[in-house]
Amino acid sequence: MTAPGSAPDVGPVAGPPRARTAAKVEEGAFAALVVALGVFTLLETPAIPAAGQAGTVGPRAFPYAVGALLLATGLATLVAVLRGRLGPAEDAEDVDPSARTDWLTVAKLVAVLVAHLVLIEPVGWPVAGAVLFLGAAWTLGAVWWKALPVAVVLALVAQVVFASGLGLSLPAGIFEGVPLLDG
Numbered sequence: 001m002t003a004p005g006s007a008p009d010v011g012p013v014a015g016p017p018r019a020r021t022a023a024k025v026e027e028g029a030f031a032a033l034v035v036a037l038g039v040f041t042l043l044e045t046p047a048i049p050a051a052g053q054a055g056t057v058g059p060r061a062f063p064y065a066v067g068a069l070l071l072a073t074g075l076a077t078l079v080a081v082l083r084g085r086l087g088p089a090e091d092a093e094d095v096d097p098s099a100r101t102d103w104l105t106v107a108k109l110v111a112v113l114v115a116h117l118v119l120i121e122p123v124g125w126p127v128a129g130a131v132l133f134l135g136a137a138w139t140l141g142a143v144w145w146k147a148l149p150v151a152v153v154l155a156l157v158a159q160v161v162f163a164s165g166l167g168l169s170l171p172a173g174i175f176e177g178v179p180l181l182d183g
Contacts, residue, residue, distance in 0.1 A: 023086050031078035038070030059168060108139040124173015125162075126181060129155030156181070 041063055050058040112135030119128040133151035138144045160180050162168045175181040 024081060024084075027081045027086055028078065031074050031081055034070055034074030035078060036074075038067050038072075038074055041067030041070060059166075105139055109136060112136055112139060120171055120173075122173065124159075124175055125170035126152075126155045126159045126175055127173060129158055 045060050045063040045067060048060050048063065050060050112132060115135065116128050116132040119131060130148075130151045133154050134144065134147050137147035137151065159170055159172070159175075162170050163172070164180050172178065172181050
């Protein structure tokens, strides 16, 4: 029995054996993917160039932390799945199985991402980031003139945080030489 307001204890999945086996395989595959991603992150992090300064946190600290957390959570999930503790089946009450995929929206999002990738070198992160944020917001239903100032502010804040705050350079592009924006 669980206390009021707390999540129920999730045990073995009820239902036919085939459904339990399928759920176990799916959740096990997901856990294995998270473990593999954690191992990959930990193995590739030493390749990140870092200037050796004693007593400072370098660019490798965050990837090591993320890799370790991925590995730990993936292993914990894998052990739980192997012991039969699977997540509850989704009711999917907010999913309409008869709804078709909106390929136009998918195509617009892909186009916005490709535009971002193409623009990042010639015009820099601030402009390419604003295009990415604005394009994604517009594609998902935002009014473009309301999303534009938000996109510009988000892109500039990201540039300043990376360039000035973290000392990592994102391409400044047309903002080359501007003190806060050029890492």
